[in-house]
Amino acid sequence: MDNREESIFDTPVLAQDTHERWFRKMKIRLRAKGVDYVIKKSFREYAALGSSDEAYVSNITKEVSGLSLEHSEKKVKWERDDATALSMMMKRLYEDDGVLIDEYVTTQSFWEYLKKKYSKTSPFTTNENLTAIQTFDLNQYHTVTQAWYKLKQFRRKLGAANPDMKNAYTDQALFLVLTRSLPQEFISTIDIIDVQVSMTVDEKLKHLEAKELRIKSTSEASHY
Numbered sequence: 001m002d003n004r005e006e007s008i009f010d011t012p013v014l015a016q017d018t019h020e021r022w023f024r025k026m027k028i029r030l031r032a033k034g035v036d037y038v039i040k041k042s043f044r045e046y047a048a049l050g051s052s053d054e055a056y057v058s059n060i061t062k063e064v065s066g067l068s069l070e071h072s073e074k075k076v077k078w079e080r081d082d083a084t085a086l087s088m089m090m091k092r093l094y095e096d097d098g099v100l101i102d103e104y105v106t107t108q109s110f111w112e113y114l115k116k117k118y119s120k121t122s123p124f125t126t127n128e129n130l131t132a133i134q135t136f137d138l139n140q141y142h143t144v145t146q147a148w149y150k151l152k153q154f155r156r157k158l159g160a161a162n163p164d165m166k167n168a169y170t171d172q173a174l175f176l177v178l179t180r181s182l183p184q185e186f187i188s189t190i191d192i193i194d195v196q197v198s199m200t201v202d203e204k205l206k207h208l209e210a211k212e213l214r215i216k217s218t219s220e221a222s223h224y
Helices: 003-010 020-034 045-047 053-060 066-072 073-090 095-103 107-119 123-134 144-161 171-180 184-194 201-221
Strands: none
Touching: 003 020, 003 201, 020 107, 020 144, 020 184, 045 073, 073 095, 095 107, 123 144, 123 171, 144 171, 171 201, 184 201
């Protein structure tokens, strides 16, 4: 398989818990393929671009020149790119979403439907992400870096679900959640960085990562 084709599988399958990454990565894939314009513009908007004939543009806007557009080179290119974009999207959709494509005339309209569907939030989503932060367990993640990334992801989803909660957890507050989930081996390092009031959260994280590496090295050495 061509590496360019394989790259589409870097995009997660679209679901409620992956939709932010899906839309972000899929837009990048479509842009790399040169077909991202089909999710932003209708054919008539695309056909009007770059036209020097004001009357032609006016006719397009008023939708009175359908027959001429149908046979234009732009029409052929747009339909090909629209199909390419849709094909790329379909590879990363579950069947429940994929079967709905027949209800939408263009990739743009289908894209907008998916965005609307997966952008919906609920009190359950708010509570779910708030609980995930409050009961955070480091043991579910392999490294301090991964744990920190996940905490920030929970915070971002919390803010998206409830704008009033967007600033509920600053980096400092989130870092406190992280340190409280760390095992006993980190206590001495945490005590040291706690008194360093001028130290940024990023600097504190580097200290924790360094400590993590020392713990790992000591553990590996003990097996020899």
